[in-house]
Amino acid sequence: MNTYEILIIGAGPAGLTAAWEANKHGLKTLILEGDKEVGGISRTVERNGWRFDIGGHRFFTKVDEVYEIWDEILEKEDFLLRPRMSRIYYKNKFYDYPLKASNALLNLGIIEAIRCVLSYFYVRIRPPKNQDNFENWVAARFGWRLYNIFFKTYTEKVWGVDATSIGADWASQRIKNLSLMKAILNAFQINKSGEIITTLIDKFKYPKYGPGMMWETAYKKLLDQGHEINLSSRVLEISKNDDHYLVSTKEGEIYKAKNILSSMPLAHLPKTIKPEPIDRVKSSGENLKFRDFLSVALVIKEEDAFPDNWIYIHEPDVKVGRVQNYGSWSPFMVKEGKTCLGLEYFVNIGDELWSMDDENLISLATEELEKLSLIKKNSALEGYVVRMPKAYPVYDLNYSENISNIEEWLKEEHLNIYPIGRNGMHRYNNQDHSMMTAVKSVRNIILGETNDIWKINVEEDYHEEINTGRSAPVQKE
Ligand SMILES: Cc1cc2nc3c(=O)[nH]c(=O)nc-3n(C[C@H](O)[C@H](O)[C@H](O)COP(=O)(O)OP(=O)(O)OC[C@H]3O[C@@H](n4cnc5c(N)ncnc54)[C@H](O)[C@@H]3O)c2cc1C
Structure with a gap:
């Protein structure tokens, strides 16, 4: 049986980028993808000639390396620069998004606007005591009225639970640097140093035929380069042997590998890897939602x-x-x-x-x-x-402890298994984060670098959006 130096689970942005990076170092990989198609959540669906995303996917990043990879994959003319326009619909009115002062005031009306300001001063004097949950955390920073208009309903729709049962982490990760003052300055399109905010987020890159085009092209180019990519190949078990792992799929294949990059859900690793971990780790996997x-x-x-x-x-x-x-x-x-x-x-x-x-x-x-x-x-x-x-x-009140338990177990017992990507690290992220976790993990394996993949993103200072912003990595020099 062939022993693969690097076996990758999942042909989404993380998995395909991992192979792309390995290729730059002259190493061919094997990718096992459970679905019939590539792209993961960033695929483009085609039905009867109509093409659409799993939710619109903007290609936007602060990390130059990520743009370089996208530009390597797609031909210039296929990677469009598109204008952005988005609004919030609330109580029969459209609010420009990102918020613009004149439009927000016009929609709220002067009385509601004054109420919002008063409500803000109220929480400054009487902040909610327990700020461990999303609701209280945001209300403490924006006041209850703004919280109810701009945060509560959408957040509860997304997560399907009361905002009080969502961890404040989720809010702090994406609203960390945003205060009401900054939001107001943003609304007037002015940033801290008084400059007009650049048009960066008013435009974004987008493949001509949707995000799937990026990842289908990467897939074809990787095959041409000699990588093996097996579709409909769902990993069910990974068992540890002396200096390698045996990876078995639902379809009955078995592969041998020294290093595994896994973008399958982190939550599933405890039940997939043999020997089984202790109960605490197993239940951490079961409890990630x-x-x-x-x-x-x-x-x-x-x-x-x-x-x-x-x-x-x-x-x-x-x-x-x-x-x-x-x-x-x-x-x-x-x-x-x-x-x-x-x-x-x-x-x-x-x-x-x-x-x-x-x-x-x-x-x-x-x-x-x-x-x-x-x-x-x-x-x-x-x-x-x-x-x-x-x-x-899901970022519930215990998710981070559950992740830590699994992370600790992997670091202690499975140093050659590298979790990468979104569900792979249980991280509510954008493609660029998935891609950078893949690039850095491959460099750890091939170049012996010591990047801490779990820290990518932790020191970020950039948040894409208030309500829906996903983690985007900012690299420390
Ligand atoms: C509604 C929505 C909108 C989004 N908008 C944007 C956006 O505007 N811009 C942006 O950059 N990002 C956006 N994202 C995030 C983006 O989709 C993800 O960051 C990205 O797809 C993550 O890539 P990944 O490879 O880590 O994971 P995935 O895309 O989840 O890919 C993982 C792959 O692994 C495979 N897999 C899982 N388990 C197994 C197994 N056991 N065996 C074999 N294969 C397996 C899956 O089938 C999948 O193909 C959005 C996400 C959503 C849900």
């Missing part, structure tokens, strides 16, 4: 659509959390004269929405868009449903 996702894509005439790339739906009366307009992401994703709207629902496997049949989901999505007046009656022409399990690693 996920939120699942489904998207209903509706085709409508282009003239009937809104101009935004996406709209956050803070309205509590509908279940949809966000609506994408894929024609605004890239005109190449849609057909002449028509566009495709993607309604995003945050769900749990087995719940009412997850189990609803596609036809009823399409009707529900159509009704909700009509109710929100985002489309006219009877304007939806076709509909498609895509379900994505484990789209979001």
